Amino acid sequence: MPQSAVALEALFAAAAAARARAYAPYSRFLVGAAIRDGDGRIHAGCNVENAAYPLGTCAEAGAIAAMVLAGATEIAEIAVVGGPEHGAELLCPPCGGCRQKIREFGGLTARVHLREADGRIRTLTLDELLPISFGPEHL
Template sequence: MNREELCRAALKAMRTAYAPYSDYYVGAALECADGTVYTGCNIENASYTPTICAERVAIFKAVSDGKRDFKRIAVCGGKEGVVADIFPPCGVCRQVMSEFCTSAFEILMIRSEDPLQFETVTLVDLLPFRFTPEHLEQI
């Protein structure tokens, strides 16, 4: 799947967001090294803290299917599903990406849907000096 197709998958996933409290819909599409794609949307909760981001839904779906090697993720979001600007992954999602992804892992942040525009950055761009499983091996 090319980058544009992955972005389109994230935009489609955004439509399934469950966001009755914020009205911010977020979508993600994660491409595994083997080409498999997992999508996710944000899922909110009335008690707020169980809310989970689209990126982690996609990553956890993949991990629960035994996937561990990821190539890139496309992310989009906006009020009521209207993409008006990039919607960068939150800090928690960046840390979850650090658990499974290399520094070169790509994050495609969608800026607009029509025409499709997105920014491509790497995980190390978003989370320099990241804490990884290798740090625990040094103890």
């Protein structure tokens, strides 16, 4: 189904709002993520750092937790934005651990949207970001 520009911008707006609430006093690299679940609802999360690295959590993990708390278990698409505390957004792809977390709920066709520094949007499937992946169907 084609993605409308308005729907995609709403997803990025939720990710940007989450980024603004991130807690990153050590790296000062703020990240926000927003998921659209299988029912069309949006769930957002931000990164939360901790003085005892690596105990912080990624924005994608926070958004997934919010989605599950709301009763959903399917990621249709996710937008991720990140960058320095007082700077423009940079291309911010999910880390390897988050790619696997997205795989748990999104499957290979989940769309991952990233915004380039110049504002262009790059959309990839999770299969493109995590090829030859291991998922729930393997168990």
